[in-house]
Amino acid sequence: MPALLEAKGLTAGYGAAPVLHGLDFEVEEGGVTALLGANGAGKTTTLRAVCGMVRTTGEIRLGGQSIAGRATEDIARLGLAHVPDGRGTFMELTVEENFRLGAYVRRDREVQADFERMWEWFPRLRQRWRQQAGTLSGGEQQMLAIARALLLRPRLLLLDEPSFGLAPLIVQEIFAIMRRIREESGVGILLVEQNANLALELADRAYLLETGRIVVAGPAAELREDEAIRRSYLGY
Amino acid sequence: MSATDRIALPLRRPATALAAWQRSALVLAGLAAALAPLWLLESFHLFQLTMAVIMALAVLGLNIVTGYNGQISLGHGAFFAVGAYATAILMSHLDWSFWATLPVSAVVCGLIGYGVGFPALRLGGLYLALTTFSLAVAVPQILKHKSIEGWTGGVQGLFLVKPDPPAFLPLTPDQWMYCMALIVSSVCFLLAWNLIRGRIGRALMATRDHPIAAEAMGMDIAALKTQAFAVSAMITGLAGSLSAVAVEYVAPDSFSFALSINLFVGMVVGGVASILGSLFGGLFVLFVPNIAEAISKAAPGVIYGVILIAFLFLLPDGFAGLLRRLAARLRRASP
Amino acid sequence: MDGLAHQIVAGIATGGIYAAVSLALVMIYQATHHVNFAQGEMATLSTFIAWSMIEAGIPYWVAFFATIAISFVIGAAVERLLMRPVQNAPVLTHVGVFIGLLLIVGNATGWIFGYTTKLFPTPFESDKPLLGGLVSAHELGSTAVTLAVLSLVYLFFRHTRLGLAMRAAAYNPRSARLVGIRVGWMLALGWGLAAAIGAVAGMMVAPVVFLDPTMMLGILLYAFAGALLGGIDNPSGAVIGGFAVGVLENLAGAYVVGTELKLTVALAIIIGVLVVKPSGLFGRVVMSRV
Numbered sequence: 001m002p003a004l005l006e007a008k009g010l011t012a013g014y015g016a017a018p019v020l021h022g023l024d025f026e027v028e029e030g031g032v033t034a035l036l037g038a039n040g041a042g043k044t045t046t047l048r049a050v051c052g053m054v055r056t057t058g059e060i061r062l063g064g065q066s067i068a069g070r071a072t073e074d075i076a077r078l079g080l081a082h083v084p085d086g087r088g089t090f091m092e093l094t095v096e097e098n099f100r101l102g103a104y105v106r107r108d109r110e111v112q113a114d115f116e117r118m119w120e121w122f123p124r125l126r127q128r129w130r131q132q133a134g135t136l137s138g139g140e141q142q143m144l145a146i147a148r149a150l151l152l153r154p155r156l157l158l159l160d161e162p163s164f165g166l167a168p169l170i171v172q173e174i175f176a177i178m179r180r181i182r183e184e185s186g187v188g189i190l191l192v193e194q195n196a197n198l199a200l201e202l203a204d205r206a207y208l209l210e211t212g213r214i215v216v217a218g219p220a221a222e223l224r225e226d227e228a229i230r231r232s233y234l235g236y
Numbered sequence: 237m238s239a240t241d242r243i244a245l246p247l248r249r250p251a252t253a254l255a256a257w258q259r260s261a262l263v264l265a266g267l268a269a270a271l272a273p274l275w276l277l278e279s280f281h282l283f284q285l286t287m288a289v290i291m292a293l294a295v296l297g298l299n300i301v302t303g304y305n306g307q308i309s310l311g312h313g314a315f316f317a318v319g320a321y322a323t324a325i326l327m328s329h330l331d332w333s334f335w336a337t338l339p340v341s342a343v344v345c346g347l348i349g350y351g352v353g354f355p356a357l358r359l360g361g362l363y364l365a366l367t368t369f370s371l372a373v374a375v376p377q378i379l380k381h382k383s384i385e386g387w388t389g390g391v392q393g394l395f396l397v398k399p400d401p402p403a404f405l406p407l408t409p410d411q412w413m414y415c416m417a418l419i420v421s422s423v424c425f426l427l428a429w430n431l432i433r434g435r436i437g438r439a440l441m442a443t444r445d446h447p448i449a450a451e452a453m454g455m456d457i458a459a460l461k462t463q464a465f466a467v468s469a470m471i472t473g474l475a476g477s478l479s480a481v482a483v484e485y486v487a488p489d490s491f492s493f494a495l496s497i498n499l500f501v502g503m504v505v506g507g508v509a510s511i512l513g514s515l516f517g518g519l520f521v522l523f524v525p526n527i528a529e530a531i532s533k534a535a536p537g538v539i540y541g542v543i544l545i546a547f548l549f550l551l552p553d554g555f556a557g558l559l560r561r562l563a564a565r566l567r568r569a570s571p
Numbered sequence: 572m573d574g575l576a577h578q579i580v581a582g583i584a585t586g587g588i589y590a591a592v593s594l595a596l597v598m599i600y601q602a603t604h605h606v607n608f609a610q611g612e613m614a615t616l617s618t619f620i621a622w623s624m625i626e627a628g629i630p631y632w633v634a635f636f637a638t639i640a641i642s643f644v645i646g647a648a649v650e651r652l653l654m655r656p657v658q659n660a661p662v663l664t665h666v667g668v669f670i671g672l673l674l675i676v677g678n679a680t681g682w683i684f685g686y687t688t689k690l691f692p693t694p695f696e697s698d699k700p701l702l703g704g705l706v707s708a709h710e711l712g713s714t715a716v717t718l719a720v721l722s723l724v725y726l727f728f729r730h731t732r733l734g735l736a737m738r739a740a741a742y743n744p745r746s747a748r749l750v751g752i753r754v755g756w757m758l759a760l761g762w763g764l765a766a767a768i769g770a771v772a773g774m775m776v777a778p779v780v781f782l783d784p785t786m787m788l789g790i791l792l793y794a795f796a797g798a799l800l801g802g803i804d805n806p807s808g809a810v811i812g813g814f815a816v817g818v819l820e821n822l823a824g825a826y827v828v829g830t831e832l833k834l835t836v837a838l839a840i841i842i843g844v845l846v847v848k849p850s851g852l853f854g855r856v857v858m859s860r861v
């Protein structure tokens with residue numbers, strides 16, 4: 001069976017200067033893949049490349065179907081949800097409207113059921129239902145962003161630093177929810193994270209990026225155990 | 237040394253150094269080309285050329301504030317009108333000579349420009365465009381108003397007479413008018429050229445392109461912008477003064493919304509932020525509608541619109557930009 | 572006192588027209604951060620289209636709805652053909668394209684239909700005086716029509732999936748793409764809607780001011796004033812602003828400056844709002860201080 005997401009020889013960049021130099025990586029069906037690396041290694045660009053927000057060359061396949069060079073909205077419609085840096089919630093709209101937008105492309109009858117599932121996973125969002133997203137706390141906004149992405153019923157979820165700028169307790173809460181998502185929804189996740197420790201706990205595969213190249217790839221458990229990698233790249 | 241001196245923005249290529257004799261030859265050739273129409277054209281075409289020179293001056297004024305300083309004005313016809321009326325009122329009510337009215341016209345327009353520049357400071361590009369657009373639409377109505385009818389002549393407007401040439405010059409009034417337009421415009425173009433290629437010009441463009449950086453470097457952006465508005469209004473106002481005597485008549489409907497739009501179109505087609513482009517703009521504004529009008533009354537407007545959009549899409553730096561690129565290609569071809 | 576009441580009622584009737592055009596302006600402003608200087612000219616063209624249909628013997632309301640549909644298509648086409656190619660260009664380019672559009676549409680209208688003033692029929696006629704002669708049938712009818720249009724637009728944006736998607740695309744195009752919204756089409760749709768609303772305003776005002784190619788220029792000024800007064804990024808504010816400006820204009824015209832300076836009143840409101848409260852009464856602060 002092919003992997004859910006397969007990238008081969010992926011390059012991408014802004015303007016003339018390439019940021020990624022030929023990446024190969026995969027996300028298994030229902031698996032969690034972590035992309036690690038220092039600031040400026042190209043993690044965010046990788047996510048943007050996958051969902052068509054920057055120009056790319058090379059191959060990207062989602063469930064065997066090529067998505068390279070397609071428009072972001074078409075890629076979303078194929079079942080790829082992205083929680084970008086800066087979260088990508090609609091600040092001016094209410095929580096409810098953000099939910100509805102999350103399910104914008106869906107025509108099935110289970111949207112309401114999915115709303116209820118999100119309320120269960122993120123009870124705080126239910127309390128804020130009619131509030132403007134911009135008035136939510138940082139943690140709540142991150143939860144809203146994840147809920148909004150999941151409401152697409154994606155096959156693959158891209159998460160760009162879900163812990164960014166949040167208090168440690170909130171980060172714990174969000175990762176706990178993500179473990180639950182992983183177990184209950186069967187969605188594949190490509191996770192970019194500064195906090196390597198947390199990411200490797202959640203992930204089953206991991207790639208380490210350095211200046212636009214993959215320098216280490218392997219099962220997350222192995223990376224976590226490898227003393228040398230940990231010291232020289234992950235810094236803990 | 238002030239802060240602006242230290243900015244090394246690549247705004248203009250250094251002019252290619254010309255030998256002294258080459259420069260004098262160029263100046264002489266230019267002078268000859270400018271004066272030749274005096275003898276080559278009969279009076280109607282000379283009048284048209286006079287108006288083209290005047291429009292070029294008006295476009296130059298607009299270019300200083302919109303092209304070089306990035307404050308979009310769609311209402312420069314208003315300053316043109318103020319200049320024209322200042323001269324007309326002084327000449328017809330108070331019997332001033334034309335030359336004497338010019339400083340007054342310049343000062344009045346400069347002050348009004350300065351006044352408009354103040355609220356403009358607080359407005360982003362679009363709001364200023366919107367306000368000046370409204371100004372352009374409202375101008376004829378204001379000029380017609382009863383309360384100032386005694387001075388402006390209301391809907392009828394004011395009639396005046398072209399000044400006679402000085403006795404020692406063997407010129408007709410039409411020829412002398414052309415000379416006056418040429419003199420005033422040349423002075424303004426030279427002053428503008430000096431202003432733009434120097435420290436102030438760099439500061440104007442820096443506030444247009446990198447306002448935050450410019451402010452961080454200690455430029456007084458508010459002062460720069462209001463002064464740019466004042467200078468711009470002054471130049472366009474002088475063009476208005478010239479036009480009042482050239483046409484020998486001012487009336488509210490000569491300064492309609494269309495005039496402001498024409499100046500804007502002339503600036504874009506001639507070349508935004510280009511001194512030379514303003515000259516082409518003036519020629520364009522005067523001659524293209526004449527040609528188009530042969531087709532239909534509405535045709536100039538439609539053709540104007542099409543040309544404007546075509547330039548924005550294909551030649552956003554206007555005719556002057558096209559010439560610049562052609563010249564650069566020629567230079568490369570023959571080193 | 573009757574005079575005052577009449578001025579206010581008449582102000583509300585014209586205010587409805589301004590409100591509609593303000594709303595059209597604000598819709599495009601919200602989606603693209605541009606002010607469509609050609610909005611008035613486009614509405615005039617629509618009104619002429621309606622006029623020629625009515626002249627050809629087509630019943631008023633058929634022509635009315637057909638005009639709305641045609642205007643919608645024209646608006647969407649303008650976005651795709653003219654605005655799309657320059658969407659990343661500087662403000663000056665946009666203003667230039669709008670001015671070009673204004674010149675083309677305005678003069679083409681004159682070219683096709685001529686510059687003579689034309690009578691435009693009103694569907695609302697009554698022999699009996701209404702509300703004790705306070706209001707004409709057309710004033711009442713046109714106010715009802717503009718209010719209906721404004722409510723429909725409101726309901727569309729608040730309660731439909733497409734309306735929500737359009738708002739999302741306007742607020743945050745990048746995120747909108749991520750949830751699968753085709754942002755480019757939303758912009759075209761917005762332009763189409765704006766043109767359709769403008770068409771209604773044109774058809775409602777034409778019986779009052781008579782139809783000629785420059786009919787909307789003054790109205791556009793009032794719509795600017797209304798949009799700015801309400802806050803140019805706030806559709807409901809713009810509607811309220813439009814009505815307020817209508818009443819203000821009528822009162823100023825009747826009691827203060829006379830009818831010769833009506834356009835100047837609009838200019839004064841615009842400058843006044845921008846100097847005193849640039850964000851308008853209900854808008855977010857969008858001042859650029861540099």
